[in-house]
Amino acid sequence: MTRTLYDKLVDAHKVCDLPDGEMLVYVDFHIMNEYTSPQAFSGLEQKGLPVWRPEAHLSVVDHVNATRSSQPPDAASKLLIDNLNANCRKHGIALYGLGDPRQGIEHVVVPEQGLVAPGMLIACGDSHTTTYGAFGALGFGIGTSEVEHVLATQTLRYKRLKTMLVSVEGKLPAGATAKDIIMKVVQVVGAGGANGYAVEFTGSAIRDLDMSGRMTICNMAVELGGRAALMAPDEKAYAKIAGRAHSGLLDFSGETWVSDPGAPFDAVFEIDAADIAPLVTWGISPDQSVPVDGVVPSQTAHMPPKAKEGLQRALDYMGLQPGQPVQGISIDSAFIGSCTNSRIEDLRAAAEILKGRKVATTVQAIVVPGSIFTKLQAEKEGLDQVFRDAGFDWRPESGCSMCLAMNDDVALDGERVASSTNRNFEGRQGRGARTHLMSPAMVAAAAIKGHITDIRDFKKGS
């Protein structure tokens, strides 16, 4: 029988069947952070349980730490960081903490350290764990109760998902990036359109991307509801992890990690890469985006009342008028960072735009490298100087920072942010903060102009 890549991964990890159509699946590798793991460790404590296999877990401090210095920004952050330290020490779990040269955003750190290989099952108490699909690994986010379950049993109770194939064929137009591909997919499928699905991405536009771009796409698959994202690993995937700290220790080959020809999918979407323009979100959900040369949407006659209310709610929060051109929306800050877009390739793309230019005096611009490893590489290439010369605040430490504003990088009420991140939710970057999602190069361009601008005109030197 023909099987999808997703089904092959699930079958390979099945420990046994459970009642009610569930199964126990084996977790090859589990990652923890400081804010979704504490209550899992206390659960173990209460039940008097050991960690099943401590060496199969990694903890990384990334959500609450400051990026200006390696000191915790306040007492509450210190509590979370110290708690993770203590839990890891007690259970013999590896920790990439503050000051460790391997520290950074968990989903940036793991591929850098070669801790992902095609065929693995990876869980983490973070929704963006879908990132590992770029390597043909089944990665997915879990809650804290499930973190406890993985710690105690190295398994999860699992129900097989439905499968969705998203095919992006053709050549991306100039100015469009991997970020624009996934923002287009979110727009087409909808913010909850893939709830209950594992999403496999295929097509020449995906294969043409480098691994960084593929990770950006799998990372944001959760914004359409995908519980898992997958891409068939090719030579680029294997090359990316070769020679990393752990890659020589891992080998999950033995299966052909591709969907069999003709394998059945429950849903299929086909997108023409030629239709993808640089996109910008105008609203408060990642599916509320338009091409940068477009306008903020208006109510239409056929719009159901609920849709009209939703549109109005988004416009009110964002402080925008229907029909307003997106280009020209003034910004107060620019943020380049997050597990979506803070890898070296993202920094290079932004630096290319910034070279020889200055950030507008009205804009506060921050860049937070995805990891210390990434930071050092960028500094070796002189990118830090390009950012600094342009007027960006080049942060010496790494973490999630202003993507979710759990540390001291918080946008103010009403502040408008051009952001290379993944979520434009109400209050995401700070209470009342207004987020416009876009690619890192588009963030750089907006920072220079002081307003949202079309990267395609910009590159011509206007």
Add this chain to the structure above:
Amino acid sequence: MPKSVSGLAAPFPPSNVDTDVIMPKRFLRTITREGLGEGTLADLRFDEERHIRPDFILNRAPWNDASILIVGDNFGCGSSREHAVWGLKQMGIGGVIGTGFAGIFFDNARKNGLALPIVPAALRDDLLALASHEDGLTITIDIAEGVLRFDNQVQPFTMDDATTTALLEDRDDTLDSLKLADQIRKYETGLTEKMRVKVIA
């Protein structure tokens, strides 16, 4: 967990209500599960000075006594934070009725005994309208029977078998799965050395 959840229902119709909205980040800086009721939907319930927003549905009678929410599509999307579910429970919410929920939120709800019955959009819209009347709509989510009871009506909802069982039996998944330790060990014997991840400390 009782076989059913009963109570006054409040309409909360926006689509894509994410877990950042359900539990704002300033309440996440904790190492316990407690004390999250205050944080639940905090930016909708309170203004910047922590005064109650009188216009928000859960601050108005009769809905300030609600223990069931009727919600828009894709409730619980975004971040994996289980704090969102802990907070809803601590605020006194025992059930959330919608057309579909984000996956991680759905799994977290089940682990904590928060019932999430799924209904067709037409029924959800009817419930939103009925729950909006000021005399209040009381709903019983009958988990064992798989139906909603309200206003002399009985309407079926969707809930997968494993979730139904988990809600009815109030079991501990971690301890239950450890009963399968032999199966887990057997699976591990089939792994080659290079398939047994060893993180370099």
